[in-house]
Amino acid sequence: MSAVPTPFDADRAAPDVPVAGPRGPFARLYRRDLAEYPSTGPRMVYLAIVVVTTVVLYYMLYIQYAVATSIITHFHMTYRYFIWVSVIGNAIGAFASLLAGLADRWGRANLVVYGLLVAALLVLFGLPNASDKSVYLVLFALVSFIEGIVLVATPALIRDFSPQLGRATAMGYWTMGPVVGSLVVTTVTSNTLATSSWQQELRYSAIAGLVVFAVALFALRELSPGLRDQIMVSLRDRVLVEARAKGLDTETLRRGEWRQMLRPDILGSAFAISAFLLLYFAAVGNFVVYFAVNYGFSEQRTNGLANWYWGANAIALVLVGLGSDRLKVRKPFMIVGAVGTVVATAVFATRATHPGTGYYTFAWLFMGIGIFSGIAYAPWMASFTETVEKRNPAATAAGLAVWGWTIRIVVAVSSACIPVVVTSVTPLVEHGAQVTAAQAQAGPALAVVEAHPQLFAEMGKYTPATMPAELGARAVKEVGPADLALVQKAQPQLKVLQEYGPRVQKAAKEGPGEWRTWWWICVGGQVLFLPFVFVMAGRWSPKKARQDAEEHQAVVDSELAALASAKA
Numbered sequence: 001m002s003a004v005p006t007p008f009d010a011d012r013a014a015p016d017v018p019v020a021g022p023r024g025p026f027a028r029l030y031r032r033d034l035a036e037y038p039s040t041g042p043r044m045v046y047l048a049i050v051v052v053t054t055v056v057l058y059y060m061l062y063i064q065y066a067v068a069t070s071i072i073t074h075f076h077m078t079y080r081y082f083i084w085v086s087v088i089g090n091a092i093g094a095f096a097s098l099l100a101g102l103a104d105r106w107g108r109a110n111l112v113v114y115g116l117l118v119a120a121l122l123v124l125f126g127l128p129n130a131s132d133k134s135v136y137l138v139l140f141a142l143v144s145f146i147e148g149i150v151l152v153a154t155p156a157l158i159r160d161f162s163p164q165l166g167r168a169t170a171m172g173y174w175t176m177g178p179v180v181g182s183l184v185v186t187t188v189t190s191n192t193l194a195t196s197s198w199q200q201e202l203r204y205s206a207i208a209g210l211v212v213f214a215v216a217l218f219a220l221r222e223l224s225p226g227l228r229d230q231i232m233v234s235l236r237d238r239v240l241v242e243a244r245a246k247g248l249d250t251e252t253l254r255r256g257e258w259r260q261m262l263r264p265d266i267l268g269s270a271f272a273i274s275a276f277l278l279l280y281f282a283a284v285g286n287f288v289v290y291f292a293v294n295y296g297f298s299e300q301r302t303n304g305l306a307n308w309y310w311g312a313n314a315i316a317l318v319l320v321g322l323g324s325d326r327l328k329v330r331k332p333f334m335i336v337g338a339v340g341t342v343v344a345t346a347v348f349a350t351r352a353t354h355p356g357t358g359y360y361t362f363a364w365l366f367m368g369i370g371i372f373s374g375i376a377y378a379p380w381m382a383s384f385t386e387t388v389e390k391r392n393p394a395a396t397a398a399g400l401a402v403w404g405w406t407i408r409i410v411v412a413v414s415s416a417c418i419p420v421v422v423t424s425v426t427p428l429v430e431h432g433a434q435v436t437a438a439q440a441q442a443g444p445a446l447a448v449v450e451a452h453p454q455l456f457a458e459m460g461k462y463t464p465a466t467m468p469a470e471l472g473a474r475a476v477k478e479v480g481p482a483d484l485a486l487v488q489k490a491q492p493q494l495k496v497l498q499e500y501g502p503r504v505q506k507a508a509k510e511g512p513g514e515w516r517t518w519w520w521i522c523v524g525g526q527v528l529f530l531p532f533v534f535v536m537a538g539r540w541s542p543k544k545a546r547q548d549a550e551e552h553q554a555v556v557d558s559e560l561a562a563l564a565s566a567k568a
Helices: 040-066 068-074 079-106 108-129 133-160 164-192 198-219 235-245 257-261 264-276 278-295 299-327 331-353 359-391 393-421 425-441 443-451 453-459 469-479 481-489 491-535 542-567
Strands: none
Touching: 040 068, 040 108, 040 133, 040 164, 040 198, 040 278, 068 079, 068 198, 068 278, 068 299, 079 133, 079 393, 079 425, 108 133, 108 198, 133 164, 133 359, 133 393, 164 198, 164 299, 164 359, 235 542, 257 359, 257 393, 264 278, 264 359, 264 393, 264 491, 278 299, 278 331, 278 359, 278 393, 278 425, 278 491, 299 331, 299 359, 331 359, 331 491, 359 393, 393 425, 393 491, 425 443, 425 491, 443 453, 443 481, 443 491, 453 469, 469 481, 481 491
């Protein structure tokens, strides 16, 4: 939506002028404040940089999950240890989100730009060269710390550069960050894993991060505190917002900002969306494992399947954002999207105990889940920032920090709970492939043993050196020298089958039902989202929303007329 010309030339270009202080040759790299609200062209550039930054950051964060089985094998991790890498990372990211709210005065753009640099260097040089699993855990925790900061700073910038009447579209693009980040992960890995190691996959993401950092370093700007600490309904408010900013006491506006954000509408909404996204978190962190142990899919095949989810979700986020802004309502979209997501996820849950379910059945289900969750999420992001603004527009970063903390804590707790609910996943991940290989290699020997169970049980009590002569003679007579030699050669594989086989067999039988339980928990989280829609800001009726916009415009026109008279 373009600005309407006024006597004050409202659509003039906004120069990169700092609020105060001199500029040196390198000041542009850390002094990023805009003294005036940017015109449409520069504003679109800033929004695009923030969105691309978010995409590449989540590409770097999520890449480890796409190569999870390779990382587990390389570092000889247990599955539980790998889960705790995610749990600890998300917990640290949660408190980094709070820090981002406190550190907002350092500059939202600086947090994004230099956070991206640190994350890219960690993923390029740190994670691929980790000496052991403990070092890997520490380095991933540092990457998660950066993600927690950027999780707050990037939507804050999106909010700053998008008036309310275009907010859902802008937030739809921002929400594409994690989604398109996931899509990039699965697209790249599904096309390169056949020839690339997991270390190379991480380096690809880091190189992308450094490229985007170079652009953001010189091009990304942010609004001055006086501009961003106000509510801007449409671009027509621009002159009025700039006029008010000159006399705005931002320090006074921010007093008590954290107390204002710890209210039921803010906290409840943040928890509700976190519960709604339980399936998304499981998809990012566990789909590779889930489809490997239950359906025998490779990492590459599973990542290709996930493309259906991320692609459909990304398209829905943008289209629904446009529709929400056009109708000027959020809540109806959230309800429709949530109900559709519940139905599609419920169908997906029922497929967990049907191992014959085909690839394209899952693909269609993922498309449905992706579309409906996008219908709910983009309007929710817009409504949440508007709910925060209703309390205090100067507390946007604090409100988003509360949301960022909540969502990271829910991710950490849900990640820790999956091995508790799905107990079968640990033996299947850790020993499933080993048992399968042993069974294939020792098949003929296993058939011999199963044909003479009592004899081999008796022989198992002795070593070759201590076995009684009569027992050995009996074995030669009953089994034959050739078959005895075959069994002797397969002893390492038979030991694996004896030690892990029963557990793996039990886990394979119980696993589908346990996963079904977790998917139903995800459905419960989606249902929990529904009542919290009613406590958020915004209208249900497009007609009433248009009336609100018209009344606001009348107030703005009146104040602009007063400004013009005073200037005359």
